[in-house]
Amino acid sequence: MSGFIATSEQADLKTKQSRQLLRQQVRQQRQQLTLAQQDAAAISLLARFCDHKKIQAATSIALYLSNDGEVNTQQLIDWCWQQGKNVYLPVVHPFSAGHLLFLHYQPHTPLVKNRFGIGEPKLDVRNVILPTQIDIICTPLVAFDDTGARLGMGGGFYDRTLQHWYQHFQANKKSKPYPIGLAHDCQRVTAIASEHWDIPLPEIITPSKHFSFKLKPQL
Numbered sequence: 738m739s740g741f742i743a744t745s746e747q748a749d750l751k752t753k754q755s756r757q758l759l760r761q762q763v764r765q766q767r768q769q770l771t772l773a774q775q776d777a778a779a780i781s782l783l784a785r786f787c788d789h790k791k792i793q794a795a796t797s798i799a800l801y802l803s804n805d806g807e808v809n810t811q812q813l814i815d816w817c818w819q820q821g822k823n824v825y826l827p828v829v830h831p832f833s834a835g836h837l838l839f840l841h842y843q844p845h846t847p848l849v850k851n852r853f854g855i856g857e858p859k860l861d862v863r864n865v866i867l868p869t870q871i872d873i874i875c876t877p878l879v880a881f882d883d884t885g886a887r888l889g890m891g892g893g894f895y896d897r898t899l900q901h902w903y904q905h906f907q908a909n910k911k912s913k914p915y916p917i918g919l920a921h922d923c924q925r926v927t928a929i930a931s932e933h934w935d936i937p938l939p940e941i942i943t944p945s946k947h948f949s950f951k952l953k954p955q956l
C-alpha cells in the first residue's frame with residue numbers, strides 16, 4: 738500500500754516538474770521573439786481571427802491584454818470594437834483565489850495593473866458579466882499540443898472558468914462561453930502531461946494555422 742502511494746506521488750511530482758519545465762522553456766521562446774516577428778504574428782493572427790465564422794457571429798467576446806511575449810491582442814480588440822461587438826477582459830478576483838471576473842472593456846475604460854503586472858479594467862461591479870453570458874472566451878496559453886491540451890501560466894484561472902462549458906460539452910450539450918485559444922506557432926509542443934483538472938480546447942488559432950481538435954469525452 739505504502740509502495741503504491743509512493744509510486745503515485747512520484748508520478749504526480751514528475752508530471753508537475755515536466756509541466757513547470759515546459760512552461761519555462763516555452764515562455765522563454767516567446768519572450769525571445771523579435772519585435773518584427775511579434776508584429777508579423779499579430780497581423781497574421783488578426784486575419785485568421787476576422788475570418789472565423791464563430792467569431793464573426795459572436796456579439797460578446799472575452800480577450801486579454803497580452804503579456805510575457807504572448808501574441809499581441811490589441812488589433813483583435815480594435816477589430817471587435819469596430820464591428821460593434823462587446824469586449825470583455827479577465828480581472829483577477831480580489832478575494833476568491835484562482836478565479837477570474839470578466840469586465841466589459843470599452844476604449845474609455847480605466848485600466849490598472851494586477852499583481853502579475855498585467856493590465857485589467859479597474860474593478861467596477863456595474864461592468865461585471867457572468868462567463869455564461871459571453872459567446873466566446875479567447876484564452877491565453879503557454880503551450881498546447883495536437884490533442885488540444887492547454888498549459889497556462891499556472892494559476893488554474895481558465896481551467897476554473899471553463900469547467901462549466903466542458904461539463905456541458907461532455908454531455909453533448911452546447912453552452913457558453915465557447916473557448917478558443919490564441920498562441921504563437923512556437924507554443925505548439927509534442928505533448929503536455931495533463932492533470933485531471935485541465936480543460937482541453939476545441940480550437941486554437943495561431944498566426945499560421947487554425948487548429949480544430951476532436952476532444953474525447955472523458956466521463
Ligand SMILES: Nc1nc2c(c(=O)[nH]1)N(C=O)[C@@H](CNc1ccc(C(=O)N[C@@H](CCC(=O)O)C(=O)O)cc1)CN2
Nearest residue numbers: 801802803804827853855877878889890891892894895
Ligand atoms: N495576458 C494574460 N492575462 C491573464 C492570464 C494570462 O495567461 N495572460 N491569465 C491566465 O491564467 C490570468 C493571470 N494568470 C497569471 C498567472 C501567473 C502569472 C505569473 O507571472 N506568475 C509568476 C509568479 C508570480 C507570482 O506568483 O506572484 C511566474 O510564473 O513567474 C501571470 C499571470 C488572467 N490574465
Ligand SMILES: Nc1ncnc2c1ncn2[C@@H]1O[C@H](COP(=O)(O)OP(=O)(O)OP(=O)(O)O)[C@@H](O)[C@H]1O
Nearest residue numbers: 887888889890891892893894895896897900932934
Ligand atoms: N477546476 C479547478 N478546481 C480547483 N482547482 C483547480 C481547478 N483547475 C485548476 N485548479 C488548481 O489550479 C492550480 C494550477 O493549475 P494549472 O497549473 O493547470 O494552471 P494553468 O492551466 O497552467 O493556468 P491558467 O488556467 O491560469 O492559465 C493547480 O494547483 C490546480 O490544483
